[in-house]
Amino acid sequence: MKKNFTVKTVVVFLLFLSIATAQQLPENPMAGRVVFEKQGCISCHSVYGSGGTTGPDFGKKIFSGDDFYLLSKMWNHSSKMFLVMAQTGTKRPSFTGQDVKELSDFLYFVRFLGQPGNISTGRHLFSTKGCARCHSVGRAVPGKVALDSMKIYVSPIHLAEVMWNHSTLMHERGIRKGIRLPSFSDNEFADLTAYIRGASSLKTEDKIYSYPGSPVRGEQLFKSKGCYYCHVEKPIGPTLDRMKADQSVTEIAGAMWNHSGKMASTMKKMGLKYPSFTGDEMADVISYLYFKNLPRAEGSAESGARLFKEKGCENCHVAGNKVDAPTIDKFAHFRNEDEFLAALWNHAPKMEEVLLAHGKKLPELMPNDVKSLYLFIDAKTKEGK
Numbered sequence: 062m063k064k065n066f067t068v069k070t071v072v073v074f075l076l077f078l079s080i081a082t083a084q085q086l087p088e089n090p091m092a093g094r095v096v097f098e099k100q101g102c103i104s105c106h107s108v109y110g111s112g113g114t115t116g117p118d119f120g121k122k123i124f125s126g127d128d129f130y131l132l133s134k135m136w137n138h139s140s141k142m143f144l145v146m147a148q149t150g151t152k153r154p155s156f157t158g159q160d161v162k163e164l165s166d167f168l169y170f171v172r173f174l175g176q177p178g179n180i181s182t183g184r185h186l187f188s189t190k191g192c193a194r195c196h197s198v199g200r201a202v203p204g205k206v207a208l209d210s211m212k213i214y215v216s217p218i219h220l221a222e223v224m225w226n227h228s229t230l231m232h233e234r235g236i237r238k239g240i241r242l243p244s245f246s247d248n249e250f251a252d253l254t255a256y257i258r259g260a261s262s263l264k265t266e267d268k269i270y271s272y273p274g275s276p277v278r279g280e281q282l283f284k285s286k287g288c289y290y291c292h293v294e295k296p297i298g299p300t301l302d303r304m305k306a307d308q309s310v311t312e313i314a315g316a317m318w319n320h321s322g323k324m325a326s327t328m329k330k331m332g333l334k335y336p337s338f339t340g341d342e343m344a345d346v347i348s349y350l351y352f353k354n355l356p357r358a359e360g361s362a363e364s365g366a367r368l369f370k371e372k373g374c375e376n377c378h379v380a381g382n383k384v385d386a387p388t389i390d391k392f393a394h395f396r397n398e399d400e401f402l403a404a405l406w407n408h409a410p411k412m413e414e415v416l417l418a419h420g421k422k423l424p425e426l427m428p429n430d431v432k433s434l435y436l437f438i439d440a441k442t443k444e445g446k
């Protein structure tokens with residue numbers, strides 16, 4: 062008896078470890094945009110103003126979390142969603158595991174794209190941040206570096222990238238002129254970009270959009286550019302797992318810029334080469350850091366066993382039930398959490414129907430509850446196989 066328990070605990074623990082350490086970084090977080098449209102989310106929800114207005118705009122109402130968070134949010138709002146869908150004759154979305162993964166990555170990523178910058182805030186920053194002491198834009202000023210050619214770059218990541226690359230020169234010039242280089246927070250990179258583009262004397266309608274970044278490539282760059290050395294291998298810099306929840310792209314770019322001077326001098330002392338970025342590399346690294354910050358649900362198979370009873374799953378999933386619900390030992394073994402989440406979501410309407418007939422509502426499920434239920438069912442279905 063005791064031995065059996067120990068073996069089980071170890072299995073559950075190992076399982077938990079393998080799930081907890083799996084990074085599952087998305088190759089292309091924008092892939093979920095297609096699912097978002099195909100599944101009709103866009104007819105009720107907007108992303109920064111484009112789309113329907115029945116549900117919240119994901120540019121304003123921030124969704125932050127992993128796939129368990131997404132399922133929990135949708136689940137807890139599903140009664141209202143299903144009601145609006147019935148009223149408007151919209152088809153209820155039904156998911157594959159991959160849909161769930163791509164949707165949650167996309168919705169988390171939406172905030173990364175950031176709010177558009179504000180030109181007048183940018184103009185103000187250009188002088189208060191001291192840029193105007195070394196740079197000109199709109200008309201040439203002798204002795205100052207003109208930034209007019211920046212006009213074609215729409216994304217604030219490009220500004221962050223060139224500034225990062227010139228960081229050493231800027232810091233040297235700053236020391237010589239007795240100017241303290243500014244630090245950045247909030248949406249300031251976006252505001253400055255908006256201002257530089259608006260004020261530029263360059264007569265062109267050409268635009269270059271930075272692509273949003275690949276977290277998978279970003280992780281490789283994080284190693285090859287030496288970030289890993291200071292931030293993971295040697296504890297010289299802080300671990301970047303949880304920098305500050307909910308940072309947008311411009312905030313992360315700001316955090317990187319803010320430490321560029323200190324980083325450059327430390328690297329020089331250590332005889333390391335300053336890492337500069339080309340093309341979309343900065344976007345890749347920042348999107349990687351952004352995904353490392355993803356809030357993740359936590360749970361345990363033990364809590365899952367308790368929740369399976371408490372949340373009423375056992376009302377249907379027992380031997381001899383009248384609704385054709387399989388008992389847990391007959392459940393399919395899910396290859397990954399997203400396939401489980403899709404199965405759970407897809408049977409919400411059926412569950413709701415049965416529950417409503419008994420005067421009950423769908424049980425509320427918090428992200429950690431969903432994770433625990435998954436760990437419980439995963440362990441149960443693995444045992445027999």
Ligand code: HEC
Nearest residue numbers: 100101102105115116117134135138141142145146151154
């Ligand atoms: C028929 C309209 C409709 C459709 C289609 C729809 N939703 Fe919703 N959704 C809503 C409404 C309305 C709410 C707000 C419910 C509330 O406030 O209780 C909501 C809320 C949400 C929330 C919670 C937001 C929060 O943070 O509070 C998420 C997440 C969500 N929907 C995701 C989706 C996804 C993903 C899809 C596509 C698969 C989708 N919705 C399709 C109407 C819809």
Ligand code: HEC
Nearest residue numbers: 190191192195206223224227230231234235238240243253
């Ligand atoms: C102390 C002087 C100084 C300050 C202050 C300064 N810079 Fe610079 N900046 C430079 C120097 C020097 C270069 C390198 C120019 C070169 O490569 O010839 C540079 C380069 C740049 C570039 C790259 C230009 C290009 O065409 O590649 C950008 C963009 C830029 N700075 C933006 C800013 C912004 C925005 C601010 C304010 C937040 C700022 N700089 C503040 C000195 C400064």
Ligand code: HEC
Nearest residue numbers: 286287288291297298299304316317320323324327328336
């Ligand atoms: C020479 C060591 C070193 C290297 C190389 C290095 N960093 Fe850092 N980093 C630090 C230190 C030290 C800090 C702490 C902030 C400070 O004191 O300025 C930091 C801070 C940061 C922060 C801000 C963290 C926060 O909580 O605000 C970010 C983001 C960051 N680094 C990203 C990077 C990236 C991306 C790279 C690779 C391109 C990199 N760093 C390379 C040493 C390093």
Ligand code: HEC
Nearest residue numbers: 372373374377384385386392393404405408412415416434
């Ligand atoms: C009202 C009855 C009812 C309740 C309550 C219920 N289920 Fe189900 N469940 C079903 C039925 C019926 C099926 C068979 C698939 C279908 O018809 O959608 C099913 C299928 C499933 C499946 C897919 C199994 C497979 O092999 O594909 C999972 C996972 C699942 N339920 C989990 C849960 C969880 C977790 C709860 C509690 C939060 C729960 N169910 C509550 C009726 C219910």
